[in-house]
Amino acid sequence: MYFCTDFTDTIICSKMQRKTLVRLLSVLLFIVSFSAVAQHGMDVKEIAPGPEGNKTKKEEIKEFINHHLLDSHDFNLFGSTDELTGETKHYGFPLPVILWDGGLHTFMSSEFHHNNGVVVSNGNQYTLYHEKIYRTDAEGTINYDEKHHPTNVRPLDFSITKSVVMMLLTSLLLLWLFHSLSKSYAKNGRLPRGIGRFFEPIVLYIRDDIAIANIGEKKYKKYLPFLLTTFFFIWFLNMFGLTPLGVNVTGNIAVTTALAVIVFLITTFTGTKDYWKHIFDPLGDGMPWVGKILIYIILVPIEILGLFIKPFALLIRLYANMTAGHVVLMSLIGLIFIFKSWIGGPLSFGLSFAISLIELLVALLQAYIFTMLAALYFGFASETHAEHEAHEGEVQHL
């Protein structure tokens, strides 16, 4: 990107800036529209009559959305269906499956596509059912209970799934990006260059308005690396969810749970004496013990519950927001197949385009909220009694 740095040739400069802006916007629009087309393409492949016989279009779209929301053992990029034969071809690449079932079993997920979906590994047979791996016999039989849940044994699954691949890629991208940025700062005498001009204000915003504002001048440095990493990790993954790759990592409750557990552990283990005192003895010396016991019967359980509700709300918020975004977007694209007339195309495109733009905002907002609330919890945990008093005095003063 080109930025104006000197004040000569201001007119040319502003023109060039405008040009860059227009170019940037058109690239953005192109990407968003491409993502709509790509997701539309993905819908088509499921329209082929499946083994369950003919389903209505609505059911097929619902099934496809559910399939998209789940993690997958294949990295499926797109697929196409032959209109005449009804044969579906998938394009993508297989991922390694790593199972622990009385011993290590490793094979590529592409093996599930041959031999009636049964993979033989070290004398055990495995099959894939709704993206979950079950132990089975040579025919690939799956037994169901009365609620149609499989009763087969599930081995411990440590596979490199689609989500894991995306998380590894994002981690590598973050490592490479910020490592090279820090090197460029050292080289250029602490001046941002290139993409650093874009990231510097964001990093500074997180430091000044999230970390320092919530944790305080003295202690924020201990937490800042975690806050920055979480913010960019969540933001990048949210943005990858909007690309035509069709990944849904932050809309996976296991991923958000892991993030929230890390926040919980940091809050718990960096908690000061005053933090725990605030939970178990909030009234302090201000009241005789007889009165305190009566109040604490109610108060202390609520405070302890609050310890767990905080990270729980964190994980549900991120998961639900991203899942809701994906469902809305894909349902709108599915309108094309429900309308089956000329109205469907423009309507679906217009609506999904608008929602895509909102999702761009939501992707940033959710990363911000997660980081912000994590910083708030860290602030509660690291605050000492004296600081708390001073802070309250300040608030009253205002």
Added chain:
Amino acid sequence: MTIPTIVGAGLAVIGAGIGIGMIGGKAMEAIARQPEAYGKIQTAMLIAAALIEGIGFAAIFAG
């Protein structure tokens, strides 16, 4: 999904919607009254909205 659960979830979401709407409106008023406190008001508004949103989502998943 039965009809009562859907209606219940819908009611809860209406409640969350009203809540977020009120927060947004009050924040607008506050910013209009004190434009220099824009940053602080916005942060507080987002936190409150996020907390209410959590309740809304919890209701959707319960429903």
